[in-house]
Amino acid sequence: MSKDKILTEALSLFASRGYEGATLSELASRVGMKKASIYSHYKNKEEIFWAVIDCAYQEEIAKLSTGMKEVQHLAFRERLHNMMDQHVHFYKENDENANLWRRMTLFPPQDFKEGLKAKLLEYEQQFNEMLEQDLDRAIQSGEIREVNRDTGLAMINCILDGLFVEYSYYDDEEFNKRVEAVKVMTWRAFLPAGKEAE
Amino acid sequence: MSKDKILTEALSLFASRGYEGATLSELASRVGMKKASIYSHYKNKEEIFWAVIDCAYQEEIAKLSTGMKEVQHLAFRERLHNMMDQHVHFYKENDENANLWRRMTLFPPQDFKEGLKAKLLEYEQQFNEMLEQDLDRAIQSGEIREVNRDTGLAMINCILDGLFVEYSYYDDEEFNKRVEAVKVMTWRAFLPAGKEAE
DNA sequence: CCTACCGATCGGTAGG
DNA sequence: CCTACCGATCGGTAGG
Numbered sequence: 001m002s003k004d005k006i007l008t009e010a011l012s013l014f015a016s017r018g019y020e021g022a023t024l025s026e027l028a029s030r031v032g033m034k035k036a037s038i039y040s041h042y043k044n045k046e047e048i049f050w051a052v053i054d055c056a057y058q059e060e061i062a063k064l065s066t067g068m069k070e071v072q073h074l075a076f077r078e079r080l081h082n083m084m085d086q087h088v089h090f091y092k093e094n095d096e097n098a099n100l101w102r103r104m105t106l107f108p109p110q111d112f113k114e115g116l117k118a119k120l121l122e123y124e125q126q127f128n129e130m131l132e133q134d135l136d137r138a139i140q141s142g143e144i145r146e147v148n149r150d151t152g153l154a155m156i157n158c159i160l161d162g163l164f165v166e167y168s169y170y171d172d173e174e175f176n177k178r179v180e181a182v183k184v185m186t187w188r189a190f191l192p193a194g195k196e197a198e
Numbered sequence: 199m200s201k202d203k204i205l206t207e208a209l210s211l212f213a214s215r216g217y218e219g220a221t222l223s224e225l226a227s228r229v230g231m232k233k234a235s236i237y238s239h240y241k242n243k244e245e246i247f248w249a250v251i252d253c254a255y256q257e258e259i260a261k262l263s264t265g266m267k268e269v270q271h272l273a274f275r276e277r278l279h280n281m282m283d284q285h286v287h288f289y290k291e292n293d294e295n296a297n298l299w300r301r302m303t304l305f306p307p308q309d310f311k312e313g314l315k316a317k318l319l320e321y322e323q324q325f326n327e328m329l330e331q332d333l334d335r336a337i338q339s340g341e342i343r344e345v346n347r348d349t350g351l352a353m354i355n356c357i358l359d360g361l362f363v364e365y366s367y368y369d370d371e372e373f374n375k376r377v378e379a380v381k382v383m384t385w386r387a388f389l390p391a392g393k394e395a396e
Numbered sequence: 397c398c399t400a401c402c403g404a405t406c407g408g409t410a411g412g
Numbered sequence: 413c414c415t416a417c418c419g420a421t422c423g424g425t426a427g428g
Contacts, residue, residue, distance in 0.1 A: 018305065021219075102304060105363070106300060106367075107216065107301060120367070147383070148379075150375070152379075152383070154375065154376040154379035154383075155380055155384075157360070157364070157376070158364065158376065158380045159357070161359070161363050161364055162356035162358070162359035164360075164363070165304060165359050166359055168304055169303060169304075169315070177352070181346075181348065181350075181353060182353055182356045185345070185352075185353035185388075188388075
Protein backbone atom coordinates (compact mmCIF):
# COMPACT_ATOMS: atom_id res chain seq x y z
CA MET A 1 0.00 0.00 0.00
CA SER A 2 1.21 3.49 -0.78
CA LYS A 3 0.51 4.64 2.74
CA ASP A 4 3.03 2.15 4.16
CA LYS A 5 5.57 2.93 1.49
CA ILE A 6 5.34 6.59 2.43
CA LEU A 7 5.90 5.66 6.07
CA THR A 8 8.99 3.58 5.31
CA GLU A 9 10.60 6.22 3.14
CA ALA A 10 9.67 8.97 5.57
CA LEU A 11 11.42 7.12 8.39
CA SER A 12 14.53 6.91 6.27
CA LEU A 13 14.38 10.59 5.38
CA PHE A 14 13.66 11.88 8.88
CA ALA A 15 16.52 9.75 10.19
CA SER A 16 19.07 11.04 7.73
CA ARG A 17 18.03 14.67 7.38
CA GLY A 18 15.95 15.49 10.43
CA TYR A 19 12.39 16.78 10.44
CA GLU A 20 12.99 20.17 8.88
CA GLY A 21 15.60 18.83 6.48
CA ALA A 22 13.35 16.14 5.06
CA THR A 23 11.31 17.54 2.18
CA LEU A 24 8.02 16.26 0.93
CA SER A 25 9.11 16.46 -2.68
CA GLU A 26 12.02 14.12 -2.05
CA LEU A 27 9.73 11.84 -0.09
CA ALA A 28 7.29 11.81 -2.99
CA SER A 29 9.97 11.04 -5.56
CA ARG A 30 11.23 8.11 -3.46
CA VAL A 31 7.74 6.75 -3.16
CA GLY A 32 7.19 7.31 -6.87
CA MET A 33 4.48 9.93 -6.90
CA LYS A 34 4.11 13.70 -7.00
CA LYS A 35 4.31 15.80 -3.87
CA ALA A 36 0.64 16.79 -3.94
CA SER A 37 -0.38 13.15 -3.94
CA ILE A 38 1.15 12.62 -0.52
CA TYR A 39 -1.71 14.71 0.83
CA SER A 40 -4.30 12.16 -0.19
CA HIS A 41 -2.71 9.76 2.34
CA TYR A 42 -1.70 12.11 5.14
CA LYS A 43 -3.05 15.46 6.28
CA ASN A 44 0.34 17.14 6.41
CA LYS A 45 4.01 16.71 7.25
CA GLU A 46 3.37 16.65 10.97
CA GLU A 47 0.93 13.77 10.67
CA ILE A 48 3.50 11.78 8.72
CA PHE A 49 6.04 12.48 11.42
CA TRP A 50 3.92 11.15 14.27
CA ALA A 51 2.93 8.11 12.26
CA VAL A 52 6.62 7.34 11.79
CA ILE A 53 7.43 7.89 15.45
CA ASP A 54 4.55 5.78 16.74
CA CYS A 55 5.41 2.95 14.42
CA ALA A 56 9.10 2.97 15.33
CA TYR A 57 8.27 3.15 19.03
CA GLN A 58 5.94 0.15 18.97
CA GLU A 59 8.66 -1.83 17.24
CA GLU A 60 11.26 -0.94 19.88
CA ILE A 61 9.10 -1.77 22.85
CA ALA A 62 8.20 -5.14 21.39
CA LYS A 63 11.82 -5.99 20.66
CA LEU A 64 12.92 -4.90 24.12
CA SER A 65 10.59 -7.12 26.07
CA THR A 66 11.09 -10.25 23.99
CA GLY A 67 14.83 -9.68 24.04
CA MET A 68 14.99 -9.48 27.82
CA LYS A 69 12.80 -12.50 28.36
CA GLU A 70 15.02 -14.65 26.19
CA VAL A 71 17.99 -14.31 28.49
CA GLN A 72 16.31 -14.65 31.86
CA HIS A 73 17.97 -17.99 32.57
CA LEU A 74 21.52 -16.69 32.12
CA ALA A 75 23.86 -15.42 34.84
CA PHE A 76 23.92 -11.67 35.39
CA ARG A 77 27.29 -11.28 33.75
CA GLU A 78 25.99 -12.91 30.60
CA ARG A 79 22.78 -10.93 30.73
CA LEU A 80 24.77 -7.71 31.05
CA HIS A 81 26.97 -8.55 28.10
CA ASN A 82 24.05 -9.81 26.10
CA MET A 83 22.20 -6.57 26.74
CA MET A 84 25.06 -4.56 25.33
CA ASP A 85 25.33 -6.87 22.32
CA GLN A 86 21.61 -6.53 21.72
CA HIS A 87 21.78 -2.77 21.72
CA VAL A 88 24.82 -2.76 19.48
CA HIS A 89 23.12 -5.21 17.17
CA PHE A 90 20.19 -2.84 16.99
CA TYR A 91 22.40 0.06 15.97
CA LYS A 92 23.94 -2.02 13.20
CA GLU A 93 20.97 -3.86 11.82
CA ASN A 94 18.53 -1.05 12.16
CA ASP A 95 20.68 1.86 11.32
CA GLU A 96 17.91 4.22 10.29
CA ASN A 97 15.64 3.46 13.17
CA ALA A 98 18.48 3.96 15.64
CA ASN A 99 19.51 7.17 13.95
CA LEU A 100 15.99 8.51 14.13
CA TRP A 101 15.94 7.99 17.90
CA ARG A 102 19.34 9.56 18.29
CA ARG A 103 18.18 12.64 16.47
CA MET A 104 14.83 12.93 18.18
CA THR A 105 16.37 12.38 21.59
CA LEU A 106 19.04 14.99 21.27
CA PHE A 107 17.65 17.48 18.79
CA PRO A 108 13.89 17.26 18.72
CA PRO A 109 12.11 19.70 16.45
CA GLN A 110 11.03 22.58 18.69
CA ASP A 111 7.32 21.96 18.27
CA PHE A 112 7.46 18.24 19.07
CA LYS A 113 9.91 18.39 21.92
CA GLU A 114 7.48 17.55 24.70
CA GLY A 115 5.66 14.80 22.87
CA LEU A 116 8.95 13.11 22.07
CA LYS A 117 10.31 13.42 25.57
CA ALA A 118 7.25 11.68 26.95
CA LYS A 119 7.77 8.75 24.59
CA LEU A 120 11.42 8.43 25.49
CA LEU A 121 10.90 8.52 29.23
CA GLU A 122 8.18 5.92 28.84
CA TYR A 123 10.65 3.71 27.02
CA GLU A 124 13.36 4.18 29.60
CA GLN A 125 10.95 3.44 32.39
CA GLN A 126 9.95 0.13 30.85
CA PHE A 127 13.58 -0.71 30.30
CA ASN A 128 14.52 0.18 33.88
CA GLU A 129 11.68 -1.82 35.38
CA MET A 130 12.99 -4.96 33.76
CA LEU A 131 16.55 -4.10 34.67
CA GLU A 132 15.68 -3.49 38.32
CA GLN A 133 14.42 -7.01 38.72
CA ASP A 134 17.57 -8.27 37.08
CA LEU A 135 19.77 -6.31 39.46
CA ASP A 136 17.87 -7.31 42.59
CA ARG A 137 18.00 -10.94 41.66
CA ALA A 138 21.73 -10.82 41.00
CA ILE A 139 22.43 -9.08 44.28
CA GLN A 140 20.40 -11.58 46.29
CA SER A 141 22.13 -14.53 44.69
CA GLY A 142 25.52 -12.97 45.40
CA GLU A 143 26.42 -12.78 41.73
CA ILE A 144 27.25 -9.09 42.05
CA ARG A 145 28.13 -6.77 44.87
CA GLU A 146 25.45 -5.01 46.88
CA VAL A 147 25.23 -2.01 44.66
CA ASN A 148 22.51 0.56 45.16
CA ARG A 149 19.78 -0.10 42.64
CA ASP A 150 19.67 3.39 41.10
CA THR A 151 23.43 3.53 40.99
CA GLY A 152 23.58 0.32 39.02
CA LEU A 153 20.85 1.44 36.66
CA ALA A 154 22.53 4.79 36.08
CA MET A 155 25.79 3.08 35.20
CA ILE A 156 24.24 0.73 32.68
CA ASN A 157 22.21 3.50 31.10
CA CYS A 158 25.25 5.70 30.81
CA ILE A 159 27.29 3.00 29.13
CA LEU A 160 24.51 2.27 26.66
CA ASP A 161 24.09 5.96 25.92
CA GLY A 162 27.82 6.27 25.39
CA LEU A 163 27.94 3.37 22.95
CA PHE A 164 24.87 4.79 21.29
CA VAL A 165 26.72 7.90 20.20
CA GLU A 166 30.08 6.26 19.63
CA TYR A 167 28.61 3.91 17.08
CA SER A 168 28.08 6.80 14.72
CA TYR A 169 31.58 8.15 14.83
CA TYR A 170 33.94 5.20 14.83
CA ASP A 171 34.44 2.63 12.13
CA ASP A 172 33.29 -0.90 12.74
CA GLU A 173 36.59 -2.33 13.93
CA GLU A 174 37.30 0.46 16.37
CA PHE A 175 33.75 0.41 17.66
CA ASN A 176 33.82 -3.33 18.30
CA LYS A 177 37.02 -3.01 20.28
CA ARG A 178 35.37 -0.38 22.39
CA VAL A 179 32.32 -2.49 23.03
CA GLU A 180 34.46 -5.36 24.27
CA ALA A 181 36.50 -3.05 26.47
CA VAL A 182 33.41 -1.54 28.00
CA LYS A 183 31.91 -4.98 28.65
CA VAL A 184 34.93 -6.04 30.64
CA MET A 185 35.13 -2.84 32.63
CA THR A 186 31.44 -2.61 33.37
CA TRP A 187 31.36 -6.12 34.67
CA ARG A 188 34.26 -5.30 36.97
CA ALA A 189 32.28 -2.45 38.44
CA PHE A 190 29.62 -4.96 39.49
CA LEU A 191 32.00 -7.69 40.67
CA PRO A 192 31.47 -8.79 44.27
CA ALA A 193 34.22 -7.62 46.60
CA GLY A 194 37.09 -10.08 46.76
CA LYS A 195 36.10 -11.98 43.65
CA GLU A 196 38.21 -11.60 40.59
CA ALA A 197 37.32 -11.27 36.92
CA GLU A 198 38.86 -14.08 34.92
CA MET B 199 33.60 44.64 16.35
CA SER B 200 30.70 43.50 14.22
CA LYS B 201 32.67 40.56 12.91
CA ASP B 202 33.01 39.11 16.42
CA LYS B 203 29.42 39.82 17.26
CA ILE B 204 28.37 37.88 14.19
CA LEU B 205 30.59 35.00 15.29
CA THR B 206 29.08 34.88 18.77
CA GLU B 207 25.50 34.96 17.58
CA ALA B 208 26.23 32.47 14.83
CA LEU B 209 27.60 30.00 17.38
CA SER B 210 24.42 30.32 19.36
CA LEU B 211 22.24 29.84 16.29
CA PHE B 212 24.16 26.89 14.85
CA ALA B 213 24.05 25.22 18.25
CA SER B 214 20.32 25.56 18.70
CA ARG B 215 19.09 25.09 15.14
CA GLY B 216 21.88 23.32 13.30
CA TYR B 217 23.60 24.52 10.16
CA GLU B 218 20.68 24.32 7.75
CA GLY B 219 18.18 25.51 10.36
CA ALA B 220 20.11 28.66 11.18
CA THR B 221 19.12 31.47 8.84
CA LEU B 222 21.17 34.48 7.93
CA SER B 223 18.24 36.82 8.40
CA GLU B 224 17.79 35.75 12.02
CA LEU B 225 21.53 36.04 12.52
CA ALA B 226 21.45 39.54 11.09
CA SER B 227 18.57 40.64 13.27
CA ARG B 228 20.34 39.37 16.40
CA VAL B 229 23.46 41.23 15.45
CA GLY B 230 21.41 44.31 14.65
CA MET B 231 21.90 44.70 10.95
CA LYS B 232 20.29 43.65 7.68
CA LYS B 233 20.98 40.28 6.12
CA ALA B 234 22.87 41.72 3.15
CA SER B 235 25.30 43.46 5.49
CA ILE B 236 26.56 40.15 6.82
CA TYR B 237 28.21 39.69 3.47
CA SER B 238 30.53 42.61 4.00
CA HIS B 239 32.09 40.63 6.89
CA TYR B 240 31.97 37.08 5.59
CA LYS B 241 31.96 35.63 2.11
CA ASN B 242 28.99 33.34 2.74
CA LYS B 243 27.27 31.08 5.24
CA GLU B 244 29.89 28.39 4.92
CA GLU B 245 32.69 30.78 5.83
CA ILE B 246 30.80 31.84 8.95
CA PHE B 247 30.38 28.21 9.89
CA TRP B 248 34.06 27.36 9.73
CA ALA B 249 34.99 30.50 11.59
CA VAL B 250 32.64 29.42 14.39
CA ILE B 251 34.00 25.88 14.44
CA ASP B 252 37.64 26.92 14.48
CA CYS B 253 37.06 29.38 17.25
CA ALA B 254 35.16 26.90 19.41
CA TYR B 255 37.78 24.23 18.79
CA GLN B 256 40.70 26.39 19.86
CA GLU B 257 38.84 27.23 23.03
CA GLU B 258 38.26 23.57 23.88
CA ILE B 259 41.81 22.44 23.32
CA ALA B 260 43.14 25.23 25.51
CA LYS B 261 40.71 24.42 28.31
CA LEU B 262 41.51 20.72 28.11
CA SER B 263 45.24 20.99 28.57
CA THR B 264 45.16 23.54 31.38
CA GLY B 265 42.43 21.52 33.11
CA MET B 266 44.46 18.33 33.09
CA LYS B 267 47.65 20.00 34.24
CA GLU B 268 45.92 21.47 37.27
CA VAL B 269 45.14 18.09 38.77
CA GLN B 270 48.40 16.28 38.07
CA HIS B 271 49.28 16.09 41.75
CA LEU B 272 46.07 14.32 42.78
CA ALA B 273 45.54 10.58 43.14
CA PHE B 274 44.05 8.78 40.15
CA ARG B 275 40.68 8.38 41.79
CA GLU B 276 40.46 12.11 42.32
CA ARG B 277 41.72 12.84 38.85
CA LEU B 278 39.09 10.51 37.42
CA HIS B 279 36.29 12.17 39.36
CA ASN B 280 37.64 15.60 38.65
CA MET B 281 37.70 14.82 34.96
CA MET B 282 34.03 13.93 35.00
CA ASP B 283 33.20 17.04 36.99
CA GLN B 284 35.15 19.17 34.55
CA HIS B 285 33.24 17.78 31.61
CA VAL B 286 29.91 18.17 33.36
CA HIS B 287 30.87 21.69 34.32
CA PHE B 288 31.57 22.39 30.70
CA TYR B 289 28.14 21.16 29.63
CA LYS B 290 26.49 23.41 32.18
CA GLU B 291 28.53 26.56 31.90
CA ASN B 292 29.01 26.44 28.21
CA ASP B 293 25.73 25.10 27.08
CA GLU B 294 25.84 26.41 23.55
CA ASN B 295 29.38 25.39 22.87
CA ALA B 296 28.68 21.88 24.13
CA ASN B 297 25.51 21.68 22.13
CA LEU B 298 27.30 22.71 18.97
CA TRP B 299 29.77 19.85 19.40
CA ARG B 300 27.01 17.40 20.12
CA ARG B 301 25.25 18.35 16.94
CA MET B 302 28.32 18.44 14.74
CA THR B 303 29.57 15.14 16.13
CA LEU B 304 26.38 13.23 15.58
CA PHE B 305 24.68 15.02 12.72
CA PRO B 306 27.21 16.93 10.71
CA PRO B 307 25.89 18.77 7.65
CA GLN B 308 26.56 16.46 4.70
CA ASP B 309 29.06 18.76 3.02
CA PHE B 310 31.18 19.35 6.12
CA LYS B 311 31.17 15.82 7.46
CA GLU B 312 34.80 15.00 6.73
CA GLY B 313 36.22 18.29 7.87
CA LEU B 314 34.38 18.00 11.17
CA LYS B 315 35.39 14.39 11.75
CA ALA B 316 39.04 15.32 11.35
CA LYS B 317 38.72 18.01 14.01
CA LEU B 318 37.00 15.68 16.43
CA LEU B 319 39.48 12.85 16.08
CA GLU B 320 42.26 15.35 16.59
CA TYR B 321 40.64 16.44 19.83
CA GLU B 322 40.14 12.91 21.06
CA GLN B 323 43.70 12.03 20.25
CA GLN B 324 45.02 14.91 22.32
CA PHE B 325 42.71 13.94 25.15
CA ASN B 326 43.77 10.30 25.02
CA GLU B 327 47.47 11.11 24.98
CA MET B 328 47.13 12.91 28.28
CA LEU B 329 44.93 10.20 29.67
CA GLU B 330 47.34 7.44 28.70
CA GLN B 331 50.07 8.93 30.82
CA ASP B 332 47.61 9.20 33.67
CA LEU B 333 46.65 5.57 33.39
CA ASP B 334 50.19 4.28 33.11
CA ARG B 335 51.27 6.24 36.13
CA ALA B 336 48.37 4.97 38.20
CA ILE B 337 49.03 1.37 37.24
CA GLN B 338 52.73 1.59 38.08
CA SER B 339 52.03 3.09 41.47
CA GLY B 340 49.49 0.37 42.21
CA GLU B 341 46.64 2.86 42.56
CA ILE B 342 44.55 0.92 40.07
CA ARG B 343 44.51 -2.58 38.70
CA GLU B 344 46.64 -3.55 35.72
CA VAL B 345 44.07 -2.73 33.14
CA ASN B 346 44.94 -2.72 29.47
CA ARG B 347 45.57 0.84 28.40
CA ASP B 348 43.10 0.93 25.50
CA THR B 349 40.47 -0.81 27.59
CA GLY B 350 40.71 1.83 30.27
CA LEU B 351 40.62 4.64 27.74
CA ALA B 352 37.59 3.17 26.01
CA MET B 353 35.73 2.92 29.29
CA ILE B 354 36.38 6.51 30.28
CA ASN B 355 35.50 7.80 26.83
CA CYS B 356 32.28 5.83 26.82
CA ILE B 357 31.23 7.17 30.20
CA LEU B 358 31.96 10.73 29.16
CA ASP B 359 30.06 10.25 25.90
CA GLY B 360 27.13 8.82 27.84
CA LEU B 361 27.00 11.75 30.24
CA PHE B 362 27.41 14.06 27.27
CA VAL B 363 24.07 12.98 25.82
CA GLU B 364 22.29 12.43 29.12
CA TYR B 365 22.89 16.01 30.14
CA SER B 366 20.49 17.16 27.46
CA TYR B 367 17.60 14.96 28.44
CA TYR B 368 17.43 14.86 32.21
CA ASP B 369 16.74 17.71 34.57
CA ASP B 370 19.52 18.98 36.77
CA GLU B 371 18.72 16.95 39.86
CA GLU B 372 18.38 13.66 38.02
CA PHE B 373 21.48 14.33 36.00
CA ASN B 374 23.58 15.08 39.07
CA LYS B 375 22.48 11.84 40.70
CA ARG B 376 23.55 9.97 37.61
CA VAL B 377 26.93 11.64 37.55
CA GLU B 378 27.60 10.63 41.12
CA ALA B 379 26.47 7.09 40.46
CA VAL B 380 28.69 6.78 37.44
CA LYS B 381 31.66 8.16 39.35
CA VAL B 382 31.34 5.47 42.00
CA MET B 383 30.86 2.65 39.53
CA THR B 384 33.63 3.73 37.19
CA TRP B 385 36.10 3.92 40.01
CA ARG B 386 35.16 0.42 41.06
CA ALA B 387 35.98 -0.84 37.60
CA PHE B 388 39.52 0.45 38.08
CA LEU B 389 39.95 -0.69 41.69
CA PRO B 390 42.92 -2.96 42.30
CA ALA B 391 41.94 -6.57 42.99
CA GLY B 392 41.29 -7.19 46.64
CA LYS B 393 41.02 -3.53 47.58
CA GLU B 394 37.63 -2.19 48.47
CA ALA B 395 35.91 1.09 47.67
CA GLU B 396 35.11 2.98 50.82
C1' DC C 397 -3.18 10.35 -8.04
C1' DC C 398 -2.10 14.59 -11.24
C1' DT C 399 -1.29 19.62 -13.06
C1' DA C 400 -0.96 24.01 -11.76
C1' DC C 401 -0.54 27.06 -8.56
C1' DC C 402 -0.02 29.92 -3.72
C1' DG C 403 2.65 32.93 -0.26
C1' DA C 404 6.71 32.63 2.45
C1' DT C 405 11.37 32.19 2.99
C1' DC C 406 15.93 30.62 1.78
C1' DG C 407 21.14 32.08 0.47
C1' DG C 408 23.08 35.33 -2.19
C1' DT C 409 23.95 39.69 -5.47
C1' DA C 410 23.84 44.55 -7.61
C1' DG C 411 24.66 48.95 -6.79
C1' DG C 412 25.13 52.53 -4.00
C1' DC D 413 26.08 49.13 6.07
C1' DC D 414 21.42 49.68 3.27
C1' DT D 415 17.43 49.03 -0.31
C1' DA D 416 15.88 46.28 -3.66
C1' DC D 417 16.03 42.45 -5.85
C1' DC D 418 17.22 37.31 -7.88
C1' DG D 419 16.07 32.19 -8.71
C1' DA D 420 15.13 28.18 -6.06
C1' DT D 421 12.61 25.67 -2.98
C1' DC D 422 9.64 25.04 0.96
C1' DG D 423 4.77 23.12 2.84
C1' DG D 424 0.39 23.23 1.33
C1' DT D 425 -4.19 23.97 -1.68
C1' DA D 426 -7.66 24.03 -5.70
C1' DG D 427 -9.80 21.44 -8.78
C1' DG D 428 -10.17 17.72 -11.42
